[in-house]
Amino acid sequence: MECPSSCQTNCTNQNFKNNDVSNTFVANTGTTGLGLFAATDIKKDEFVIAFTGDVISSKEYEKRTLEYKKSKTFPYVYKAGPFYIDATDRGNSAKYANYSCNFNMRTEKWQLDGKLDGFVALGFFAGRWIKKGEEQTIDYNYDVDE
Ligand SMILES: C[S@@+](CC[C@H](N)C(=O)[O-])C[C@H]1O[C@@H](n2cnc3c(N)ncnc32)[C@H](O)[C@@H]1O
Structure with missing residues (x-):
């Protein structure tokens, strides 16, 4: 759980609130379209970036998925508890x-702190040492066991 804004001024447990993207940059991968890359060396277990966007219900998710299929847009949507x-x-x-x-x-x-009941924020953390310039990748099936 992240600390509330009211925590002490030098609190370091506020990664999602800070929404810092400076560990990363976006570039063409040459094979899979755009991708996320490490702007610095990143230590194992370090917070890298939060996944942010519209928080929507499953009903809205179904509606948007149909629209995205028609427009052939990539699915930039992840499940976050009962929400997406x-x-x-x-x-x-x-x-x-x-x-x-x-x-x-x-x-x-x-x-x-203070978000919708049941909502979980999604954050990407280094699973190992990531070298500056390396592409940063994830498991799209992170939610399969639930
Ligand atoms: C969330 S987007 C990732 C960013 C995307 N590369 C872009 O240019 O916007 C997901 C899409 O990226 C592509 N993609 C992601 N990982 C891939 C992989 N390992 N191999 C091939 N395509 C991949 C697929 O088209 C997938 O639907």
Whole structure:
């Protein structure tokens, strides 16, 4: 769980509130479209980036999925507890993270202070040491066991 805004001024447990994307940059991968890359060396278990976007219900998710299929837009949507986070129109560069079966970032679910009941924020954390310039990848099936 992330600390509330009212926590001490030097609190370091506010990654989602800070919404810092400076560990990453977006570039063409040459094979899988745009991708997310490490702007610096990143230590194992370090917070990399939060996945942000519209928080929507499952009903809205179904509606938007049909629209995206028609427009052939990539699905920039992940499940977040009973909700979904849709980064298609509003979101940060986390949406450009590509899939790899040998992913180097894990997806963690965090409870945030004062958010919708049941909502979990999604954050990408380094699963191992990631070198500056390396593509940062995730497991799209992070939610399969639930
Ligand atoms: C969330 S987007 C990732 C960013 C995307 N590459 C872009 O240019 O916007 C997901 C899409 O990226 C592509 N993609 C992601 N990982 C891939 C992989 N390992 N191999 C091939 N395509 C991949 C697929 O088209 C997938 O539907």
